[in-house]
Amino acid sequence: xxxxxxxxxxxxxxxxxxxxxSHPRTVNGVLYSRVDPTPVAAxxxxxxxxxxxxxxxxxxxxxxxxxxxxxxxxNRLLPGMEAYASCYGGHQFxxxxxxxxxxxxxxxxxxxxxxxxxxxxxxxxxxPTPYSRMxxxxxxxxxxxxxxxxxxxxxxxxxxxxxxxTLCLTGESVVRDMFYDGHLEDxxxxxxxxxxxxFTRFGHFEMLYARGEIDLLKRLTDFTxxxxxxxxxxxxxxxxxQLFHTVCERTAELIAHWMRVGFVHxxxxxxxxxxxxxxxxxxxxxxxxxxxxxxxxxxxxxxxRRYCYGRQPDIGRWNLQCLARALSPLINDQDAIQAxxxxxxxxxxxxxxxxxxxxxxxxxxxxxxxIPLLQDLFTLLEKMELDMTLFFRKLAELDxxxxxxxxxxxxxxxxxxxxxxxxxxxxxxxxxxxRIRSQEEPSEKRIQRMNTVNPCYVFRNYxxxxxxxxxxxxxSGPLEELMQVLRRPYEAQPGMEAYAQRRPEWxxxxxxxxxxxxxx
Numbered sequence: 001x002x003x004x005x006x007x008x009x010x011x012x013x014x015x016x017x018x019x020x021x022s023h024p025r026t027v028n029g030v031l032y033s034r035v036d037p038t039p040v041a042a043x044x045x046x047x048x049x050x051x052x053x054x055x056x057x058x059x060x061x062x063x064x065x066x067x068x069x070x071x072x073x074x075n076r077l078l079p080g081m082e083a084y085a086s087c088y089g090g091h092q093f094x095x096x097x098x099x100x101x102x103x104x105x106x107x108x109x110x111x112x113x114x115x116x117x118x119x120x121x122x123x124x125x126x127x128p129t130p131y132s133r134m135x136x137x138x139x140x141x142x143x144x145x146x147x148x149x150x151x152x153x154x155x156x157x158x159x160x161x162x163x164x165x166t167l168c169l170t171g172e173s174v175v176r177d178m179f180y181d182g183h184l185e186d187x188x189x190x191x192x193x194x195x196x197x198x199f200t201r202f203g204h205f206e207m208l209y210a211r212g213e214i215d216l217l218k219r220l221t222d223f224t225x226x227x228x229x230x231x232x233x234x235x236x237x238x239x240x241x242q243l244f245h246t247v248c249e250r251t252a253e254l255i256a257h258w259m260r261v262g263f264v265h266x267x268x269x270x271x272x273x274x275x276x277x278x279x280x281x282x283x284x285x286x287x288x289x290x291x292x293x294x295x296x297x298x299x300x301x302x303x304x305r306r307y308c309y310g311r312q313p314d315i316g317r318w319n320l321q322c323l324a325r326a327l328s329p330l331i332n333d334q335d336a337i338q339a340x341x342x343x344x345x346x347x348x349x350x351x352x353x354x355x356x357x358x359x360x361x362x363x364x365x366x367x368x369x370x371i372p373l374l375q376d377l378f379t380l381l382e383k384m385e386l387d388m389t390l391f392f393r394k395l396a397e398l399d400x401x402x403x404x405x406x407x408x409x410x411x412x413x414x415x416x417x418x419x420x421x422x423x424x425x426x427x428x429x430x431x432x433x434x435r436i437r438s439q440e441e442p443s444e445k446r447i448q449r450m451n452t453v454n455p456c457y458v459f460r461n462y463x464x465x466x467x468x469x470x471x472x473x474x475x476s477g478p479l480e481e482l483m484q485v486l487r488r489p490y491e492a493q494p495g496m497e498a499y500a501q502r503r504p505e506w507x508x509x510x511x512x513x514x515x516x517x518x519x520x
Contacts, residue, residue, distance in 0.1 A: 001061075001062045001065040001068055002057060002058055003078075003079060003080070004056065004057075004058075004078065004111045005113075006079075006080030006081060006082075006109040006111055007110055008082050008110050009110060009223075010031075010086075010110065010120075010223075010227075011034075011084060011109070013223055014219065014220065015029070015216070015219075016031060016032040016033060016034060017030045017032075017034070018033075019035070022129050022130055022132070023128075023130065024128075024131065024132050024133050025130055026099055028211065028213075029213065029216070031086060031204070031216070031220060032087060033085050033129065033131075034083065034084050035083060035106060035129045036083045036106075037074030037075070037123055037126035037127050038126065038128065039075040040073050040074060040075060040170035040171060040172055041170065041171040042170070042172075043070055043072070043075055043168050043169070043170060043171065043191075044069070044073075044168060044169040045063070045064065045069045045072070045167075046167045046168060046169050046190070046476055047148065047166070047167045047480060048063045048165060048167070049163070049164055049483075051155070051487075052152070052163050052195055053165060055113060055117070055163075056113055056119060056165070056195075057114055069166075069168065071108070072123070072165070072166040072168050072191065073123075073191050074123050074191055077108070080109060080111075081108045082109050083108060083109075084106070084107050085102035085103075085105065085106055085107065085129035085131055086101060086102050086107065086199070086204065087101045087102075087204075087207060088102075088201055088203035088271055089203050089206050089210055089271065090201070090202065090203035090207075090270045090271025090272070091269060091270040091322050092270075092271070093269065093300075093306055094306065094318075096210070097269075097271075098210075099131065099207065100271050101129070101130070101131025102122075102129055102131055103128075103131045103132040103133060103135055103137060104124060104125055104126065104127070104129070104132060104135065104136075104138060105122050105123065105124045105126070105194070105199075106122065106123050106127065106129060107120060107121070107123075107199070108121040108122065109121060117197070118197055118198075118227070119195050119196070120195065120196055120197065120198060120199055121165070121194075121195055122194045122195070122196075122199055123194075124139055124147065124191065124192050124193075125137070125138050125139025125140075125144055125189065125190060125191040126191055136174070138170075138174045138189055139189065139190060139191065139192070140174050140187040140188065140189060140190065141169065141188040141189065141190040141468065141472060142187065142465075142468045142512065144167060144190035145167060145190070145464070145467060145468050146285075147164065147192050147194070147282040147283075148164040148166075148192045149164075149459060149467070149482065149483060149486070150282045150285065150459050150464075151164035151194065152164055152483065153458070153459045153486040153489070154263075154279055156486060156487050156488070157257075157455060157489050158257070159254070159257040159258070159261070159279060160250070160253070160254050160276075160277055160278045160279060161280075162194050162195065162199070162274070162278050162279065162280050163194070163196060164192055164193065164195065165193040165194075165195050166193040167191075167192050167193075168190060168191045168192075168193075169189070169190055170190060171189075172189045173186040173187065174186070174187050174188075174189040175187075178511070178517060187472075188472055196274075196278060196280070197228065197276060197278075198224075198274075198275065199280070201270075201272070201275060202273040202275060202319055202322060202323045202326070203271030203273075204220060204275070205217060205220065205221065205275075205323060205326040205327060206271075206322060206325075208326070209325065209326035209327075209328075209329065214329045217326070217327075217330070218329075221240060221243065221327065221330060222234065224243070224275060225239055228275070229243060229276075231246075232246065238336075240327060240330040240331050241331055241333065241336045241340070243327075244323070244327055244331060244336075244337065244340045245336075245339070245340045245343055247275060247277065247320070247323065247340075248320055248341065248343050248344040248347070249277075249344070249347050251273070251277050251319075251320060251344060252343075252344045252345075252347040252348035252351065253347065253348075253351060254277045254278070254279065254316075256347075256348055256355055258279075258312060259309075259312065259313070259352060259355075260355040260356075260453060261389070261458060262287050262309070262388040262389060262458070263279075263285065263286075264285060264286050264287070264296060264297050264312070265279070265285055265312065266283055266284040266285045266286065266296060266297045266298040266301065266307055266516075267284060267298060267307060267518065268306075268312065268315045268316070268319065270319045270322045270323070273316075273323075283298075283518055284299070284515070284516035284517060285297055286460075286461050287388075287389065287458045287459065287460055287461075288309055288388045288389075289388070289389075289413075289460065289502065289503045290385035290386065290387060290413045290503075291381035291382050291388045291391075293309050293310030293378075294308050294309070294310060295309055296308040296309070296515070297461070297514075297515050297516055298516065298517070299515050299516065299517045300517060313348055317341060317345065321341065324337045324341070356374055358449055358450065358452070358453040359453055359454055360373075360374070360435075360450070361395075361396065361446035361447070361449050361450040362435070362449075363439060369435070373428075373431060373432065373435065376428060380424060383417070383421060383424075384417045384418060384421050384425065385412070385413045385414050385417050386411040386412060386413070387410075387411040387413065387502040387503075389455060390408075390410055392450070392454040393455070393456055393500075394407055394410060394411060395407070395408060395454075396447045396451055397447075398432070398433065400436040400437050400443065401433075401437075403429040403430060403432070404429075405425050405426055405429065408425075410501075411502065413502060413505075451490055453490075454490075455489040455490055456489060456490060456491065456492050456500050457485050457488075457493075457496075457499050459482075459486060460503060461503075461507075461512065461514060462503050462504065462507035462510070462513040463482060463499065465510070465511075465513045468512065482499070485499045
């Protein structure tokens, strides 16, 4: 098997501990605890990402090597691997939660590929750590499959994200209460290998600030600039301001992309925010289907809807304020912090406008006429319960010379609402067609512009549940076919039309197909 080249700077350059046991406890004065994965009974490779394997310099034969499969399930460490769990805190649902940390994720080290790119490997579901609190450190197949597939699906959508290399079965059962209603069930266990340039979160900095460990905060921040932000000058006097401004801009870019495709993270706690602007921690996420800005995929968030689709831009800013507070001992300049938050607002607004223009097939968005056109569309989508993904994809097929409602009929979930608002839809399409004609460009150019940002395929929750059900029955075929389709989300793929359909009615309220809990 090809040997991965590990250069574990996080462990080498920052302080950690080597505890005698992995029992949950408060950990002070360090950034990580060395802890080995807990071996499983019968590791089996269920799936892997060829694209991520290629990034790491691994062949298909390497991936299938028994020694590699054992490493990906947590049964052994390969040469150069050093196992650890990192310590961080965070704000959860708006409240400081104290120490959190990698409760069921165990890092394996930093692999450096032939292009000198650094990739951290991390096993999720690999057993208890000092940060597991009262949990068992394991993960079930349903949550692991959802994270594995969505990580790669988001990458192919062009959205900044952590990646996934492998999905392994453990041959063991894990007891879970899926809806927190007292009904415990045995579920098949699994381990997913997550991959990212870094898994450092806002919460790493918040934890050090909260404990008053300012020297360690400075040390971590300098390390982060040097390793993860090569575009910044690590010797500059204003390097911490530069870092904060860069994080603000990257976070704005990320959330603009989420809004573009209708992705709802579901748990935008500050510990689930990547310092490098990646989508991280795929739990109860989902895609908008019938358009509803107040929709959240998280049952825990059902009452307050703090993390619903429409609030994601505001929550992004709120989390950046938490990060700013954590960095305040290093940035003694409130104007510079405010400038960073203003940069977040302006960058998000600009990118949202640009992406909205592309979604509508416009070369650019006119503030006076196109913003009302867009706002009226969102109102109509919500009022008619139209599928966001299908509507924008089908809109590209509109004949601007003779627009008709039929072109977007497939996006309708409720016939009564479709019929009740036909006149409003006709009026909007007429306005839109007139705007298209005013561009005086070939329709092919507009269609191409739209189809590069409006996906044909997204990882809908009911598709995920179908793949989970099949995998639990021992059939990985649907999972692999789904992965194949999601590799080319912007291309119509003959024979794969079933993956581009709106959510079927039977899935509207079915467990796992609409809202989900935070349960693993």
